[in-house]
Amino acid sequence: MKTTKRVALYLRVSTSGQTVENQRLELEGVAARHGWEVVATFEDAGISGAKGRDQRPGLDAMMKAVTRREVDLVAAWSVDRLGRSLVDLLSLLRDLHEKGVDLYLHIQGLDTSTSSGKAMFQMMGVFAEFERAMITERVNAGLSRAKANGTKLGRPARGTEKDRKKAAEWSRVHAQVLEARAAGKGKVKIAKELGIGVSTVDKIVREMAASPSS
Template structure:
């Protein structure tokens, strides 16, 4: 029996292309397990349920290797668990089938290449962030406090009679945001 697995990293991404490809490959839509979570997360409910459902002779069908695991170590671990259940893995994009010796060899090669590519992406991202910082940009999420609100918060922050909890409620920010933006609070 074929069991499918599809995953997208965020809620706003669409997995329709993966589901269509799995169905076209002959996987019963009722036997397709899905996750809307980062592949880096160890606990993926759909994948956990898929692994529990595996029986000897089953084949796990995925759209692409990176939909199953994000690192070579993760992929190898999952394939070992799939094989321990007496099942195999078939990736549609890489035309790879671990039920054959050639497919197992190709799996290891593709897994190594995918990990290499992820490392390159990480390096380029870090280089881009460093370049942005060198230009004076502040990458990341914008502060919850506008310049105007920050001026008002500084006045309250300087008055020890005003509780921190009052400031957080009034400006809808966390304590952590206040301490990050303003540093330690001086008490008299």
């Protein structure tokens, strides 16, 4: 007996002036054509894809539903609805895969429940490894430049003793994040290990990655 696939829709728009309704209607139509049952719909309206899971309540709620094994497949309009980084997307895909949940991306025509979709997922892994290597190279180069120039990482200490303690703590966290990233760890894992927000990790990594090479 064939079991109906339970599907969760994920909808996101970047600005409050946009609407998720077009995404919803199209994905509901896809589900109907495939005979899928839409059991939940998660939304992040007016939230940038660059934000981490801790700042996207819809995404966080969806991944909790995935962890509870309440869905068999996650459907989204496009890859950029889920995130802006190939590495971050692959991390999400791995989280889904660990729970036996597939992913459907409408614009890219990706369905990891099919053999061609699985092959595309493997290719994405190759490109994500390349992106991760490039990030590691830039982070290591930044650390080396800072050390060679005698520069202390983080915000400069100034003002009261309390200010200096805060600056010292920020410098320590800054260095730990960059070292963990250089070791190939993902942003979510780093945040959990250091007890800080994913957005903080993302900010530190972006600042270093954006710094000019010597």
